[in-house]
Amino acid sequence: MAKKEFKAESKRLLDLMVNSIYTNKEIFLRELISNASDAIDKRYFKASQEGQTGLSRSDYPIRVDRDEDARTLTITDCGIGMTDSEMENNLGIIAQSGSFDFKTENAKEDGTDALDIIGQFGVGFYSAFMVAKKIRVVSKAEGSDQAYVWESEGADGYTIEPAERDDVGTTITLYLRDDTDDDQYSDYLKEWKLRDLIKKYSDYIRYPIIMNVTKQEPLSKEEKEAAEADEDGKKPEFKTVHEDETINSMVPIWKRSKSDVTTEEYNAFYKDKFVDWEDPQKIISTNVEGLLSYNALLFIPSRVPYNFYSKDYKRGLQLYSSGVLIMDKCEDLLPDYFGFVRGLVDSQDISLNISREMLQQDRQLKAIASRLEKKIISELKDMMAKDREGYEKFFNNFGLRLKFGIYDNFGANKDKLKDLVMFYSSTEEKPVTFQEYVDRMKEDQKYIYYATGDSIDKIKKMPQNEMLMDKGYEVLFCTEEVDEFALKVLNAYNDKPFKSTAEDDLGIELSDEEKAIREKQSKASEGLLNSIKDALDGKVADVKLSTRLKSHPVCFSAGEGISIEMEKVLAEQSKAVGQTPTDDMKAKKVLEINGDHPVFAAMRRVYEADDKATLKDYAELLYDQAMLIEGMPIDDPVDFSNRVCRLMK
Numbered sequence: 138m139a140k141k142e143f144k145a146e147s148k149r150l151l152d153l154m155v156n157s158i159y160t161n162k163e164i165f166l167r168e169l170i171s172n173a174s175d176a177i178d179k180r181y182f183k184a185s186q187e188g189q190t191g192l193s194r195s196d197y198p199i200r201v202d203r204d205e206d207a208r209t210l211t212i213t214d215c216g217i218g219m220t221d222s223e224m225e226n227n228l229g230i231i232a233q234s235g236s237f238d239f240k241t242e243n244a245k246e247d248g249t250d251a252l253d254i255i256g257q258f259g260v261g262f263y264s265a266f267m268v269a270k271k272i273r274v275v276s277k278a279e280g281s282d283q284a285y286v287w288e289s290e291g292a293d294g295y296t297i298e299p300a301e302r303d304d305v306g307t308t309i310t311l312y313l314r315d316d317t318d319d320d321q322y323s324d325y326l327k328e329w330k331l332r333d334l335i336k337k338y339s340d341y342i343r344y345p346i347i348m349n350v351t352k353q354e355p356l357s358k359e360e361k362e363a364a365e366a367d368e369d370g371k372k373p374e375f376k377t378v379h380e381d382e383t384i385n386s387m388v389p390i391w392k393r394s395k396s397d398v399t400t401e402e403y404n405a406f407y408k409d410k411f412v413d414w415e416d417p418q419k420i421i422s423t424n425v426e427g428l429l430s431y432n433a434l435l436f437i438p439s440r441v442p443y444n445f446y447s448k449d450y451k452r453g454l455q456l457y458s459s460g461v462l463i464m465d466k467c468e469d470l471l472p473d474y475f476g477f478v479r480g481l482v483d484s485q486d487i488s489l490n491i492s493r494e495m496l497q498q499d500r501q502l503k504a505i506a507s508r509l510e511k512k513i514i515s516e517l518k519d520m521m522a523k524d525r526e527g528y529e530k531f532f533n534n535f536g537l538r539l540k541f542g543i544y545d546n547f548g549a550n551k552d553k554l555k556d557l558v559m560f561y562s563s564t565e566e567k568p569v570t571f572q573e574y575v576d577r578m579k580e581d582q583k584y585i586y587y588a589t590g591d592s593i594d595k596i597k598k599m600p601q602n603e604m605l606m607d608k609g610y611e612v613l614f615c616t617e618e619v620d621e622f623a624l625k626v627l628n629a630y631n632d633k634p635f636k637s638t639a640e641d642d643l644g645i646e647l648s649d650e651e652k653a654i655r656e657k658q659s660k661a662s663e664g665l666l667n668s669i670k671d672a673l674d675g676k677v678a679d680v681k682l683s684t685r686l687k688s689h690p691v692c693f694s695a696g697e698g699i700s701i702e703m704e705k706v707l708a709e710q711s712k713a714v715g716q717t718p719t720d721d722m723k724a725k726k727v728l729e730i731n732g733d734h735p736v737f738a739a740m741r742r743v744y745e746a747d748d749k750a751t752l753k754d755y756a757e758l759l760y761d762q763a764m765l766i767e768g769m770p771i772d773d774p775v776d777f778s779n780r781v782c783r784l785m786k
């Protein structure tokens with residue numbers, strides 16, 4: 138049976154091309170300028186192959202001209218041009234890419250590309266129909282004497298006829314559509330708009346993109362004398378001039394050799410491109426060659442973007458392919474916890490989809506992202522080692538994000554991040570790393586101790602930490618909500634488990650003498666402690682004599698699992714979603730009482746006098762004090778006040 142070829146309904150296909158592929162009409166200019174750049178590339182490539190040297194890229198400009206009255210926009214290049222049959226093939230057959238063919242035909246012997254052509258799908262040209270009701274292409278191919286004109290109003294087809302044109306190259310004229318309520322096509326005739334679009338998408342096209350622009354220039358002395366004065370007798374200071382200007386930067390800063398670019402240039406680029414008024418804290422420039430080649434230029438801002446910790450903040454790097462902007466914020470290039478990094482990646486090796494708005498497969502992207510992540514980590518470690526002050530500043534800005542990174546995804550990334558986080562140390566009185574803590578640990582110390590609280594000052598005053606600090610143990614202060622959750626996910630650092638100073642068992646061996654005293658005290662107080670527990674009627678899991686309190690009468694500790702600080706955070710989170718915390722979201726509170734405190738002696742007297750009512754008052758008061766020390770609301774403030782009054786009488 139004879140095989141038949143597929144046919145396409147060309148009108149419908151063109152309609153699909155124009156209306157369904159792109160989400161953004163403005164990209165038509167990017168496509169036409171990229172085509173012009175490809176055409177010049179081909180001519181430049183041929184010329185250099187034929188041994189014509191001494192040519193410079195600046196000899197091959199691309200012009201963008203606008204005529205507001207005629208509503209036309211014209212893009213002119215001095216590229217390789219098209220013959221009538223090339224016009225037929227390339228502009229008459231959808232998805233036929235002369236550029237792709239040229240690239241394939243001229244590939245190097247090893248199959249790699251000899252030239253960096255942008256076009257590959259054979260559809261970009263038609264995007265111009267999104268804004269134009271008619272397109273006219275006049276072109277003269279290199280080596281041909283005859284020029285041709287291709288004209289089309291879209292779906293109805295096209296014509297090709299001989300035309301006049303002196304030089305080799307192509308001129309594309311767009312007759313813009315009429316404005317509608319939704320689309321102001323006239324904007325594409327405005328100088329500011331065209332300048333914006335060229336800067337945004339085509340800034341790094343290698344050839345000068347020239348536009349005739351309007352400028353205000355100061356008048357010379359002679360011109361001022363000759364000028365007419367206005368009604369108030371004032372002479373003008375400026376005159377309007379029209380002149381050609383190269384709009385694009387051409388050579389991207391990241392393609393220049395690092396040694397040729399000054400820090401000031403990088404800083405200026407960062408501030409301009411990523412809209413910041415401060416220089417970045419760190420610049421990371423990397424150029425990778427090999428199976429997957431790319432350039433990346435990354436910046437760590439000096440301050441936290443105003444919306445960084447809100448949902449509105451969009452992370453991501455700009456993604457360029459062959460100098461053309463593909464995506465403004467490519468999220469996949471950065472993990473969440475490095476979302477503060479700004480910058481861009483330029484790679485020829487990523488597979489684009491037909492609209493050039495997305496990537497076809499993310500294998501290459503994933504590979505780039507993983508290498509960038511490693512690079513960022515090593516640069517941060519380097520900063521920590523060589524510029525501690527700088528690192529502390531960085532950590533103050535973005536450390537919270539890193540701690541979230543440890544906690545997120547059930548700790549999937551904790552090992553990458555654990556050496557980048559710091560906590561304030563009780564002994565050093567500044568932020569320290571886990572490694573530094575472990576290096577300083579006492580010989581018999583089994584745990585890395587941490588204390589939680591709202592602020593450093595508050596933690597310093599917390600009764601729970603008294604004994605540890607007194608004995609010279611280093612304690613890490615956790616002042617952010619996420620801190621303890623991150624430590625719980627980490628569980629241990631270098632085999633040293635983390636332990637909260639609020640846990641009832643601190644794992645510190647008491648001396649024999651201390652043990653004997655405690656045991657004696659406990660025995661003697663058993664009845665009293667039980668009565669206090671009964672008086673509290675199930676509010677605490679246990680009441681015991683404390684081994685950690687020195688000057689304070691009372692505090693809470695908790696068994697393993699949910700700590701009191703975590704209970705607070707979970708309660709807040711439940712409240713935010715209108716739920717009441719369940720029992721498993723609460724800490725098992727232990728009321729610890731200082732057996733050496735006069736308050737305990739007072740309780741003993743009441744207990745021995747069998748004054749149950751006063752003992753209950755005292756027990757409830759101690760409980761409420763412990764709640765207040767933790768920064769938690771007391772159950773019944775009126776009851777509390779009445780008890781204090783009874784005591785004062």
Ligand SMILES: Nc1ncnc2c1ncn2[C@@H]1O[C@H](COP(=O)(O)OP(=O)(O)OP(=O)(O)O)[C@@H](O)[C@H]1O
Nearest residue numbers: 172176227234235236256257258259260261262307
């Ligand atoms: N200014 C130009 N000068 C010379 N040839 C051109 C020009 N513009 C387009 N062409 C030819 O027309 C072909 C089709 O262009 P089109 O923009 O539709 O696709 P493409 O650039 O090949 O691929 P892509 O869809 O990836 O942009 C090009 O491959 C090229 O051969």
